[in-house]
Amino acid sequence: MLSVKIKNTVFKNPILTASGTFGYGNEIGKFIDIEKLGGVVTKSVTLYPREGNPQPRIAETDSGMLNSIGLANLGVKDYCNSKLPYLNELDTNFIINVAGYAIDDYIETLQILESNDGKQVGYEINISCPNVKEGGMEFGVDPFMTEKLTSELRKHTDKILIMKLSPNVTKIQDIAKAAENGGADCVSAINTLVGMGIDVKTRKPKINTIFGGLSGPAIKPIALANVYKIYKSVNIPIIGLGGIKSVNDILEFILAGADLIQIGTLNYKEPGIGVRLASELQDYLKQNNISSVSELKGQLNI
Numbered sequence: 001m002l003s004v005k006i007k008n009t010v011f012k013n014p015i016l017t018a019s020g021t022f023g024y025g026n027e028i029g030k031f032i033d034i035e036k037l038g039g040v041v042t043k044s045v046t047l048y049p050r051e052g053n054p055q056p057r058i059a060e061t062d063s064g065m066l067n068s069i070g071l072a073n074l075g076v077k078d079y080c081n082s083k084l085p086y087l088n089e090l091d092t093n094f095i096i097n098v099a100g101y102a103i104d105d106y107i108e109t110l111q112i113l114e115s116n117d118g119k120q121v122g123y124e125i126n127i128s129c130p131n132v133k134e135g136g137m138e139f140g141v142d143p144f145m146t147e148k149l150t151s152e153l154r155k156h157t158d159k160i161l162i163m164k165l166s167p168n169v170t171k172i173q174d175i176a177k178a179a180e181n182g183g184a185d186c187v188s189a190i191n192t193l194v195g196m197g198i199d200v201k202t203r204k205p206k207i208n209t210i211f212g213g214l215s216g217p218a219i220k221p222i223a224l225a226n227v228y229k230i231y232k233s234v235n236i237p238i239i240g241l242g243g244i245k246s247v248n249d250i251l252e253f254i255l256a257g258a259d260l261i262q263i264g265t266l267n268y269k270e271p272g273i274g275v276r277l278a279s280e281l282q283d284y285l286k287q288n289n290i291s292s293v294s295e296l297k298g299q300l301n302i
């Protein structure tokens with residue numbers, strides 16, 4: 001059995017798409033069987049529309065990519081008008097990723113989403129975008145601020161509340177604990193790591209903002225270590241992500257303590273990767289006589 005239950009919501013399998021790497025679902029949904037995914041997490045939405053950072057804002061690296069998109073998005077009102085109708089019709093779960101820069105700003109965005117009759121099963125709160133000063137990092141690096149924001153948001157929704165954590169901290173487990181204390185249902189880890197690249201010919205940075213967020217297979221060991229540290233410290237479910245590209249990677253994250261996983265950068269290489277891995281994961285369970293994927297959670301042998 002591939003299904004996983006979080007709070008009162010059943011995910012048909014543990015594979016979700018990561019925010020910012022799968023648009024709002026409707027673009028890629030034309031080409032792949034999106035309803036075979038466990039769920040879709042949409043691109044960060046903010047209270048007002050944002051153009052994002054100037055180009056160039058993405059660059060390939062040896063085993064992944066750097067991005068500094070800067071939370072380009074259409075703003076919450078347009079999101080509700082133009083994206084929710086498609087997402088509401090999907091026969092799979094969707095989660096809305098929300099970004100902001102101040103508690104009131106996150107709350108106002110959440111309230112607009114809550115008042116719009118959407119079928120979203122939850123919210124992933126981005127407190128970990130390294131690329132803009134309004135990206136919530138102020139919250140994501142400070143346990144006190146994380147707990148405060150979480151508890152304020154908790155007052156405004158009964159849906160699954162997920163805090164998305166940054167690896168750019170000394171002890172991610174302290175931030176996870178703060179999210180748990182604030183009433184989060186779940187944490188997701190990790191967002192991107194701060195990185196940089198230089199074009200030696202022009203001597204210019206490869207990314208206009210100099211620094212960008214590093215993602216893809218290069219960060220998987222770091223993501224896995226963070227998921228394991230969080231698993232050892234909290235009792236709420238964990239969504240693991242960072243460089244996942246195979247069933248083997250998914251199994252590593254689940255054995256380290258994840259309940260669900262997300263696929264990010266690899267969607268750019270193969271938009272249908274989540275659907276393919278869902279089917280391969282089913283085969284793995286069958287071949288190994290494992291009755292439910294949830295049985296594997298945290299089963300790391302030490």
Ligand SMILES: Cc1cc2nc3c(=O)[nH]c(=O)nc-3n(C[C@H](O)[C@H](O)[C@H](O)COP(=O)(O)O)c2cc1C
Nearest residue numbers: 018019020044067126190191215216242243264265
């Ligand atoms: C181009 C790009 C855009 C992203 N945009 C967002 C975003 O809007 N909100 C967010 O929470 N994370 C965003 N992320 C981070 C991913 O959701 C994910 O946490 C990170 O890339 C690690 O997973 P991966 O290695 O599988 O890509 C973005 C990542 C990339 C590569």
